[in-house]
Amino acid sequence: MRRRALLLSAPLLLLARPAAADLVYVLNSGDSSISILDAITRQELRRIPALREVHHLVLSPDGRELLIADSGGNEIFFVDPATGDIRRRERVSNPYHLDFSPDGRFLVICSLRRNQVDVYDARSMALLARLRMPEKPSHMAFRPDSSVVYVTLQGSGTVAAISLATFQPLWEVPVGREPAGIVWHRGRLIAGIMGSDHFAVINPETREIEKQIPVGRGAHTIFAQPDGRALWATSRVQSRLAEIDPSTLDVRRVIDLPGGPDCIAFDPDGRIWVTLRWAGRIARVDPRSGEYETIRVGRSPHGIFVQPRRAETEGLVQTSAAGRGANAR
Amino acid sequence: MIDSFNHALDDVTGWIFETLLQPLMYQAGLMDWADDALEWLEFGLFGVFSIIVVYVVCRPLEAWRPVEPVTDRRAIRTDIIYTLLTRLGLLPMVAFVLLASLQAWWEGSVADSGFVPPTLETLFPALREMPLLAFAIYVVILDFGEYWRHRFQHTFRWWWALHSIHHAQRQMTFWTDDRNHILDEVIAALWFGAIALLIGVPPGQFPLLVLVMRLAESLSHANVRLSFGRIGERLIVSPRFHRLHHGVLSIADHGKNYAVLLPVWDWIFGTADFKRDVYPRTGDPEAPEALATGGWLRQQAVGLKRMAGAVFGRGTA
Numbered sequence: 120m121r122r123r124a125l126l127l128s129a130p131l132l133l134l135a136r137p138a139a140a141d142l143v144y145v146l147n148s149g150d151s152s153i154s155i156l157d158a159i160t161r162q163e164l165r166r167i168p169a170l171r172e173v174h175h176l177v178l179s180p181d182g183r184e185l186l187i188a189d190s191g192g193n194e195i196f197f198v199d200p201a202t203g204d205i206r207r208r209e210r211v212s213n214p215y216h217l218d219f220s221p222d223g224r225f226l227v228i229c230s231l232r233r234n235q236v237d238v239y240d241a242r243s244m245a246l247l248a249r250l251r252m253p254e255k256p257s258h259m260a261f262r263p264d265s266s267v268v269y270v271t272l273q274g275s276g277t278v279a280a281i282s283l284a285t286f287q288p289l290w291e292v293p294v295g296r297e298p299a300g301i302v303w304h305r306g307r308l309i310a311g312i313m314g315s316d317h318f319a320v321i322n323p324e325t326r327e328i329e330k331q332i333p334v335g336r337g338a339h340t341i342f343a344q345p346d347g348r349a350l351w352a353t354s355r356v357q358s359r360l361a362e363i364d365p366s367t368l369d370v371r372r373v374i375d376l377p378g379g380p381d382c383i384a385f386d387p388d389g390r391i392w393v394t395l396r397w398a399g400r401i402a403r404v405d406p407r408s409g410e411y412e413t414i415r416v417g418r419s420p421h422g423i424f425v426q427p428r429r430a431e432t433e434g435l436v437q438t439s440a441a442g443r444g445a446n447a448r
Numbered sequence: 449m450i451d452s453f454n455h456a457l458d459d460v461t462g463w464i465f466e467t468l469l470q471p472l473m474y475q476a477g478l479m480d481w482a483d484d485a486l487e488w489l490e491f492g493l494f495g496v497f498s499i500i501v502v503y504v505v506c507r508p509l510e511a512w513r514p515v516e517p518v519t520d521r522r523a524i525r526t527d528i529i530y531t532l533l534t535r536l537g538l539l540p541m542v543a544f545v546l547l548a549s550l551q552a553w554w555e556g557s558v559a560d561s562g563f564v565p566p567t568l569e570t571l572f573p574a575l576r577e578m579p580l581l582a583f584a585i586y587v588v589i590l591d592f593g594e595y596w597r598h599r600f601q602h603t604f605r606w607w608w609a610l611h612s613i614h615h616a617q618r619q620m621t622f623w624t625d626d627r628n629h630i631l632d633e634v635i636a637a638l639w640f641g642a643i644a645l646l647i648g649v650p651p652g653q654f655p656l657l658v659l660v661m662r663l664a665e666s667l668s669h670a671n672v673r674l675s676f677g678r679i680g681e682r683l684i685v686s687p688r689f690h691r692l693h694h695g696v697l698s699i700a701d702h703g704k705n706y707a708v709l710l711p712v713w714d715w716i717f718g719t720a721d722f723k724r725d726v727y728p729r730t731g732d733p734e735a736p737e738a739l740a741t742g743g744w745l746r747q748q749a750v751g752l753k754r755m756a757g758a759v760f761g762r763g764t765a
Contacts, residue, residue, distance in 0.1 A: 149487065151579075168579050170569055171648075192567065210570075255480065273480055297479050313479045336474055355482070356474045358466070379466060397462040397470070397486060399455070418458060419486060 141386050142203065142426040145394060145401055146173040146187065147417025153187060153196075154416045155203045158386060158425065161403070161414045165203055170194060175216045175382075175422040180223035180241070185424060188214035190231070200426040209244055212237065216258050222265040225283055229256040229270060236270055238286055248286035252279065258340070260301040260308060262323070269308055269323065271298040278310055278321060292326045294319045300340025304350065304365070311338040311352065318352055320368060332368055334361040342383040349406075351391060353380040360393060360404065374409045376402055384425045394420040457497070461490040498659050499531065502666040506622035509672040515691065515727045516671065520619040522741070527623035529744045534626040534633055567648025586649050586657060588710065593643040594661065595713035597636060598706040607632075609754040613747050616739035618731035620694055622670040625662070629751040664709045669694075675724045682711055682722070692721050695728030 141158035146169075153167040170192025177186050178200065185200040190213050197206045213230040219241055220227065226239040236256050238248040254274020261268050267289065270279050276296050280289040296314025307329070308321040318338050320330040337356025341363075344351060349371070350363040360374040360383075378395030380402070385391055391404040399418050404411040465486050473479055518524070568582060569575045575582040601611040610629040617624050628636070640658075649657060668690035675681055675688035685707050693705040704721040707714050714720035731740060738750045 148483070168576060170567060170576070192569075194570075296477055314474070314477055337470075337479060356470055356479075377466070378462065379470075396483075397466050399458040399462065415455065418454075419483065 141428050142200070143384070143386075143392055143401070144176065144185065144187075144198075144200075144203075144422075144424040144426065145416045145420045146176060146422040147419065148172050148174050148421040149399075149418030151189075151192075152417050153203075154420075156414065156416070161412075163416070166417070167196075167198075167203065167205065169196070173422070176424050177218050178424065180219050185426070186217060186226075187422075188217050188228070190215045200424070201428065211239075211244075215256075218259055218261070220261050220265040220268070220283060221263055224265065225268075227259055227261075227268050227283075229259055231255050231257050231273070234274075236268075236281060238268075238281075238283065250281060250286065250288065252288075253277065253291070257298075258300045260303045262303060267323075269301060269303070271301050271310055273297050273299065273313070276314075278308065280323065290326060292321070294321060294328060299338075300342075300353075302341045302343060302350070304343065309341050309350070309368075311340055311354075313337055313339055313355070316354070316357070330368060332361075332363060332370060334363075334370060335359040335373070337379075339380075340382060342385075344389075345385050346389075351383055353383065353393065355379040355381060355396060360391070360402075362406070372409070374404065374411070376404070376411065378402070378413070381421060382423050384423045386425045387427045392423055392425055394423050396421065457490065457493060461486065461493055464493075465489055494656075494659060498663060502622060502663060506667060506670045506672075509674065509687075510621060510670055513673040514671050515673050516619075516729075518619065518621075518671075520741070523617060523619045524621055524623055526742075526744055526747070527617065527621065527627050530626040530628065531623050533744075534628070569648070583656075586644070586647065587660060589647055590640065590643055590649075590657060590661070591707070591709045592713060593639065594708040595706055595710075595717075597639050598708065599703075599717075599719075601632070602703045602706070606755050606758040607635075609758045610751050612732050612735045612754070613739050613751045615694060615730075615732040616735040616747075617694075618729070618740055620669055620671055620691070620730045622666045624669040625665045629755075630748060631752070631755070661709060668708075673727060678724070681724060682715065685709055685711055688724060688727065689722075691727055691730065692723070694730040695726075696731055696733055697728065 143156040143158050145154040145156065147154060151169045151171055151173065153169060153173060154163050155165040156163050169189045171189055172191035173187055173189050175188050179186060185198040187196040187198055193210060193212060195209045195211050195214055198204065199206055211228065213233045214228045215231040216229040218227060224241055226241045228237045228239065234252050234254060234256065236250045236252055237246060239246055253272050255272060256270045257273045259268050259270045266283055268281050268283055270281065272279055276298065277291045277293050278298060279291040282289050294310055295312035299311045299313045301308055301310040308323055310319050310321065312319055316333055316336045316338060318332040318334060318341060319328045320332065322329050334352045335354035335357030337354045339353045339355045341350055341352040347365060350365055352361045352363055358375060358377045358379055360376045360380050362371045364371050376393060378398030378400055380393045381396045382394045383391055389406060391406055393402045393404060395402055395413065396419055400413040400415050401420055401423060402411045402413050469485060469489060470482060473482060473485060568585065601607045610632040613629050614627050617627055664685065668685045668687055670687045672687050674686060676684060676686040681689055689705050689711060693703060704719055705714055706719055711720060736750055738746050742750065
């Protein structure tokens with residue numbers, strides 16, 4: 120009887136077990152390479168040489184391609200996220216930070232060094248518009264209806280809004296010294312003020328700063344947890360990872376994470392993977408206990424992405440915008 | 449071994465950056481430059497390490513088989529000052545950063561046309577998967593550039609007026625490599641940086657390139673009776689090969705053996721002298737005594753004055 124039950128349930132058990140470990144992509148900006156790690160063993164499976172400086176990456180809207188931007192090398196790698204194989208390369212002017220509009224129509228690229236924001240057609244990669252900006256456009260966030268992209272300008276200490284209908288700047292407001300990461304959250308923009316110790320909550324309609332979220336000196340980037348139950352923010356000077364309540368925008372707790380935490384990715388089990396810029400390592404954080412371990416990667420790791428490889432999800436499209444965005448900065 | 453060294457260097461750099469440098473940058477409102485500062489700090493530490501390596505390698509060699517006894521320690525101390533001022537690669541790095549900014553501005557200016565500048569790897573895609581080979585090619589190209597810069601230093605009177613500081617040393621040791629007029633260093637840095645950017649040297653590899661070249665140059669100036677043999681002498685510049693270049697009969701445009709790393713350039717352009725048993729006296733008999741035995745500041749002033757004389761047609765060159 121027991122044997123028959125086992126035989127009957129075997130296919131279900133086979134379906135439930137992981138086909139392979141998740142893959143963790145880490146962009147080593149300091150030594151021009153991409154590390155691909157096995158999430159279970161934490162071993163580096165492969166290191167892909169890049170041309171110059173890889174900083175940020177984003178998953179395509181259909182989940183089939185991972186776009187890795189080499190800003191110094193003036194190109195974007197299009198990678199199969201399931202295998203790490205490079206499918207093609209596109210010559211693109213100084214791609215630093217990049218993201219797709221929520222409707223999937225546009226790929227917007229910030230060029231930190233050349234003070235420009237480029238808007239490409241997501242399908243054809245045709246350049247639709249190039250906007251000359253004030254100093255150092257660095258990170259971006261979209262309005263959910265894809266009508267506007269908001270860009271932090273590190274050198275100017277401002278956030279600029281650009282219409283994706285006319286490709287014209289709409290407005291620009293001062294937010295503090297050296298703003299970096301930015302996210303759209305429930306009708307507000309939240310931007311890390313790197314030259315300060317807080318995130319600024321900006322109302323895009325009134326263009327006023329409504330609140331400050333203190334997280335520690337060198338407030339840098341912010342990411343929404345895929346299930347929407349928390350926001351996670353980093354500070355690179357005080358080396359902290361802060362959990363923020365998505366409703367009240369109060370800091371729930373702070374995890375000290377030495378090494379200059381920068382970008383964040385979430386794996387399917389809810390663990391948080393963080394690049395530690397100054398330590399040449401990444402951290403794998405258990406958000407339940409706050410405990411973490413670190414894994415050595417290349418020099419000055421920046422962008423990070425987790426590709427789930429469960430049997431039931433392999434090859435399927437990831438449609439969660441939050442998940443995509445969280446892995447993309 | 450290399451990985452262990454790199455990891456140790458990264459850890460030390462990260463610790464210094466996080467505990468000392470970054471808080472200062474934060475206070476000064478310079479967080480914009482955090483990434484660059486980290487790179488530069490690592491480069492500086494690498495420079496310190498390179499001085500240690502040069503000392504550990506070259507000092508025993510000089511003690512083992514010196515070409516000549518040390519009689520003028522003061523002249524060597526002056527060379528040590530030169531080394532400490534330049535060995536950390538400050539000038540090449542400043543030039544590279546400056547040129548990189550100019551390049552970014554220029555590329556931004558032409559970006560509207562859709563033009564994206566090529567690099568060695570985009571011209572030869574196979575090099576993408578072979579970063580070590582790419583690195584070796586960069587070294588060869590940059591060394592070729594250094595050979596010609598060196599030739600020009602000996603050819604143009606105003607440039608020789610500066611470069612003769614380097615050749616005036618009669619007590620040559622491995623410290624002599626950096627004995628250059630600061631203006632000569634600036635020109636050299638711009639020359640090297642411009643070629644590096646033109647061929648697209650990755651910023652991460654640039655410090656290593658500088659250090660490879662400088663390690664080779666230090667060894668080639670060592671006061672040691674050492675040649676690399678019939679074949680080796682034609683592959684890498686040896687102390688014997690370069691000492692002949694510093695010989696009293698090899699000044700200004702009478703020079704031989706200009707190569708910095710690879711003697712093949714002297715071979716190709718007919719400036720090689722492969723006599724392996726010759727270790728001549730070094731120095732520039734035509735240079736003022738201040739260039740041989742004066743202090744750093746005195747040599748800088750005299751060098752500048754002589755250059756002005758060469759430019760305006762007065763004095764010697």
